[in-house]
Amino acid sequence: xxxxxxxxxxxxxxxxxxxxxxxxxxxxxxxxxxxxxxxxxxxxxxxxxxxxxxxxxxxxxxxxxxxxxxxxxxxxxxxxxxxxxxxxxxxxxxxxxxxxxxxxxxxxxxxxxxxxxxxxxxxxxxxxxxxxxxxxxxxxxxxxxxxxxxxxxxxxxxxxxxxxxxxxxxxxxxxxxxxxxxxxxxxxxxxxxxxxxxxxxxxxxxxxxxxxxxxxxxxxxxxxxxxxxxxxxxxxxxxxxxxxxxxxxxxxxxxxxxxxxxxxxxxxxxxxxxxxxxxxxxxxxxxxxxxxxxxxxxxxxxxxxxxxxxxxxxxxxxxxxxxxxxxxxxxxxxxxxxxxxxxxxxxxxxxxxxxxxxxxxxxxxxxxxxxxxxxxxxxxxxxxxx
Numbered sequence: 001x002x003x004x005x006x007x008x009x010x011x012x013x014x015x016x017x018x019x020x021x022x023x024x025x026x027x028x029x030x031x032x033x034x035x036x037x038x039x040x041x042x043x044x045x046x047x048x049x050x051x052x053x054x055x056x057x058x059x060x061x062x063x064x065x066x067x068x069x070x071x072x073x074x075x076x077x078x079x080x081x082x083x084x085x086x087x088x089x090x091x092x093x094x095x096x097x098x099x100x101x102x103x104x105x106x107x108x109x110x111x112x113x114x115x116x117x118x119x120x121x122x123x124x125x126x127x128x129x130x131x132x133x134x135x136x137x138x139x140x141x142x143x144x145x146x147x148x149x150x151x152x153x154x155x156x157x158x159x160x161x162x163x164x165x166x167x168x169x170x171x172x173x174x175x176x177x178x179x180x181x182x183x184x185x186x187x188x189x190x191x192x193x194x195x196x197x198x199x200x201x202x203x204x205x206x207x208x209x210x211x212x213x214x215x216x217x218x219x220x221x222x223x224x225x226x227x228x229x230x231x232x233x234x235x236x237x238x239x240x241x242x243x244x245x246x247x248x249x250x251x252x253x254x255x256x257x258x259x260x261x262x263x264x265x266x267x268x269x270x271x272x273x274x275x276x277x278x279x280x281x282x283x284x285x286x287x288x289x290x291x292x293x294x295x296x297x298x299x300x301x302x303x304x305x306x307x308x309x310x311x312x313x314x315x316x317x318x319x320x321x322x323x324x325x326x327x328x329x330x331x332x333x334x335x336x337x338x339x340x341x342x343x344x345x346x347x348x349x350x351x352x353x354x355x356x357x358x359x360x361x362x363x364x365x366x367x368x369x370x371x372x373x374x375x376x377x378x379x380x381x382x383x384x385x386x
Contacts, residue, residue, distance in 0.1 A: 006053035006066060014067070018058065025054040139177075142169070142231070142259035142268035146251075149272050151242065153279040157311045157336055159244035166238045166270060170260035172226035177262030179212070179230040183221030188213035189228075230262040240272055245337040247284065250274045281309050287336045287346030294355045295319060308350050310334050317350055325354035 007014050010024040028050045030036065037043035056062045145168060151160060171177040187193040191210035195217040198207055209215035212228060222228025238257050246252065251271050258268025276284075283290045293308050303321035307314045310331065317329055328351045335346025359365055378385075 004049075004053070006056050009049055009053040010057065012057075016057075021054065021057050025050060025058075029054075139263040139265040140230075140261060141265045142261040144268040144271060145258045146271045146273055148275055149240075149242070150275050150277065151246070152277050153282065153284075154311060155242070156246050156274070156276040157244060159246075160242040161239070162242075163237050163239050164272075166236050166257065168234055168236060168257065168259050168267075168270075169229075169231035170234045170267070171262060171264075172223060172230055172232050174225040175223035175230065177230040177260075177264065179223055179226065179228045179262075180220035181223050185218055186221050188217055188219045189222075191217060193217040231260045234260075238270065240270075242272065242274065243339065244342065245287070245339045246274045246276070247336075248274060248276045250339070279311075282311060284336065287338055287344075289335045289346065289348040290351070291348065292351045292353055293317075294353045295323070297354060297357065300324070300352070300354045310348055311336075319352065323352060323354075325352065327352055 007016070010021060010028065012020055012024050016024075029047065032043045032047040032050060034040075034044050034047060056066050145166065147164065147166065149164070172179075175181050188195075188210060190212040191197050195210055195213065195215040196207040197210045198205055210217070213219040219228070223230075226232050236257075238254065240252070240254055242252055251273055254270040254272065256267045257270035260267050281291055289311060291309060293306065295304075295306065299306070299319055300323045301321065303323070304319050306317055306319055308317045308331075309315075312334070315331060315334065317331065319329075328349050331348040331350065333345045334348035338344040338346070357364070359368070
């Protein structure tokens with residue numbers, strides 16, 4: 001394997017003390033870190049090289065091996081007093097055995113992961129850890145709003161244009177939706193610095209990352225106008241147009257009339273959820289309308305023309321002679337307009353029900369007896385009864 005001069009990589013002398021090595025590492029790591037140099041392959045490789053050099057020189061065992069043999073590898077002879085016990089032939093890499101992930105220093109190492117990475121971008125050494133920067137707000141589309149609207153049967157047929165009052169929000173004019181004006185960093189008041197808030201789902205309670213500080217527990221001084229929300233409340237009269245043919249459960253979208261977006265993002269949408277009332281006589285099924293109309297025995301036997309109710313008023317229906325009770329007739333295109341294709345309409349179906357006359361006099365009874373003699377008939381014949 002190719003030999004590397006780890007002292008030269010870190011820019012320190014061979015007799016450099018541990019704190020000098022650590023200081024040199026922090027300086028170079030900051031300089032070549034991928035977050036500082038995005039999409040820079042050269043800096044990325046240099047960062048890995050610096051990391052490798054520090055891994056060797058910060059560990060007493062590995063440094064002694066390097067000083068004696070001029071290189072360090074995991075495939076040293078297992079009998080060597082400096083062997084790490086790694087599998088022979090393995091790729092060169094870092095030995096993590098000397099690090100204590102809990103934050104305290106182990107006996108074989110002069111540092112811990114928590115020490116290294118907490119100091120990496122702090123700009124100092126050995127002091128208190130610098131708190132992570134609170135997240136910056138990002139453009140975010142506003143939330144949608146849903147509002148129920150009751151309609152009559154006739155309004156759902158004809159459609160409706162009206163104004164409704166909407167309690168929505170708009171982007172804060174002071175902070176432009178950022179939630180802060182670049183002031184000092186303070187403890188998040190929403191989660192009281194814990195980074196977590198409690199949510200309730202049914203009978204269960206659970207915690208999740210605070211939406212205002214994104215789990216950091218800290219945020220910049222909130223904007224005094226919107227209190228850090230990025231949006232301010234607004235009550236607005238919104239003109240809505242309900243198309244003809246809506247039914248219970250239909251959702252009518254009014255674009256960009258939901259809650260305001262943040263940092264220039266567009267607002268959400270407003271959705272009207274329709275709830276259509278029932279008609280006294282008519283019943284809707286899909287785009288079709290159904291109605292039941294009573295007729296007399298004479299009308300059914302002799303045939304006639306009757307008026308039937310429709311959603312647009314009265315219509316004429318011809319009843320042919322010999323009509324039976326329960327028979328259905330169709331009025332073409334007297335149903336609801338189609339939401340998918342307003343040029344199409346459903347039909348109306350009329351079911352006739354024959355009603356018997358009330359016998360209120362002996363004269364009426366005699367007429368019925370004469371009718372029966374002149375028209376002998378056994379309707380039960382069809383079910384095998386003579």
